[in-house]
Amino acid sequence: MLAATVQPCPWTTFSADSLTAILLENGLSAGNVAHILRSWYRNDGQLDEWARTRVGPRVVSFLETSITSVPSSISQRHISSDGTTKLLVNFTDASNFQPTGSIPQSAECVLMPAYRAGRAMACVSSQIGCAMGCEFCASTENGLARNLTASEIVEQFVHLQREARAQQRRITSLVFMGMGEPMHNLDSVITAIRCIADPDMGAVGWRQVTVSTVGIVPGIDALAAANLNVHLALSLHAADDDTRSTIVPMNRKYDINAILSAASRFYDRTGRIVTIEWCLIDGVNDNNTQADLLASLLARFNLLRRARVNVIPFNPIGPGRDARGLARRVLQRPPAPRVTAFIERLKLHGVVCHARDTRGDDVAAACGQLRRTVLRQVRS
Ligand code: SF4
Structure with a gap:
């Protein structure tokens, strides 16, 4: 019998590279890593008969003693009348692997049915809470608790995959638009993408992945340099620095010129169309002046034909406080x-522009709303 040289850990911890390494370290063949991973992703961490036959009894035996199931659990599940499913996933603390079961150790993820039958989009979180302080977002209300590990990001995908299967759907796209700023946890995000999107694993595929950011310039450049062939979504939301700094405080560090330059570099390096996210807020950024300014900015940064604008009518989050405890408008x-x-005005300028549906209004589907609601209940 072979002795495993690792503590048993969740199967979601492994990428093709790390699984290859551990098998080789234990004197086992790593020639069937793709079969193992594909089987895990299709069968929720189980090896099917086809994979068992291919990898052989020694590898099967090793994996059975070395790999555990996903340790996280769903603490809340809300299904909207439009079919949007929002989950609150409880994690163990990555630093000591002790189950805490407490709400601060939880993050949100969402499954949205696509218009095409049998398909769905997954949205996952990269952090627990968020430090960015965007005025329209409930995720930031209690600040940042911690980064999620790559495995915890993959676990959200796995939970959503189970939900999708139960609805006879298949996840065909993945967005990092849940809680947290992905560029502030980029190593874990990239590792998770390498696990989830690798076509060898039969999951979503690189081109179906989108990473969102409020505009962390070094992160945008690093994502482009990672050569993952994924999409970038830039949460712009305003076309002048004064307005943007009010609703997205990180703009004071990376202003509009800096982030649109970075978006332009991202396109130059990857050839991937950049998505500009615009959360449309009454009386804040929904006027013609903002639309005209946005169009001229896209033209100036050569993004008119290399970016598309997603206009998302704001999903109200109600009264709340910012991370300093001050009441927000x-x-x-x-x-x-x-x-x-607003959309017609942009189109008049030649901007490629789409209205995105708000989803799951009745299940607190806006980023951070569900966790905030539960957090308030726990603390009251
Ligand atoms: S919108 Fe994104 S970056 Fe801004 S506070 Fe919410 S989770 Fe953080």
Whole structure:
């Protein structure tokens, strides 16, 4: 019998490279790593008969003593009338692997049905909480608790995959638009993407992955340099620095010129169309001046044909406090005619622009809302 040289750990910990390394370290063949991973992802961490036959009894025996199931659990599940499923996933503390079961150790992830039958989009978190302080976001209310490990990011995907299967759907795209700023946990995000998106594993595929950022310039450059062939989504939300700094405080560090330059470099390096996210807020960024300014910015940074704008009517989060405990203004969604007028104005300038549906309004689907609700209950 072979003795495992590792403490048993969740199967979601392994990428192709790390699984290869551990098998070789234990004197085993690593020629079937792709079969193992594909089987795990298709069968929730189990090796199917096809994979067992290919990898052989020695590897099967080693894996059975070395690999555990996913340790996280779903503490809340809310299904919207539009089919959006929002999960609150409880993690063990990555630093000591002790189950805490406490709400601060939880993060949100969402499964959204696609318009095409049998398909769905997954949205995962990269951090527990967030330090960015965006005014329209509930995730930031209690600040940043900690980064998620790569395995914990993959675990969210696995939970969503189970939900999708139960709904006879297949996850065909993945976005990092949940809680947290992905560029502040980029190593884990990249490792998780390498696990989830590798076509060898039969999961989503690189081109179906989008990483979102408020505009952390070194992170955008690092993501481009990682050569993952994924998409970038830039949370812009305003076309002048004064307005943007109010709703996205990180703008004081990386201003609009800096982040659009970085977006332009990202396109030059990857050839991937950049998505500009625009959360449309009543009386804040929904006027013609903002639309005109945005169009001229995209033209100036040569992004008019290399970026598309997603306009998302704001999903109200109600009253709340910022990370310093100060009351925030209560923001509202603009009336529907204003949303249409904003989009038409952009199109008039030749901007490629889409209105994105708000999803799961009845299940607190905006980023951080579910965790915030539970956190308030726990602390009251
Ligand atoms: S929008 Fe994203 S970056 Fe901004 S506070 Fe929310 S989770 Fe953080």
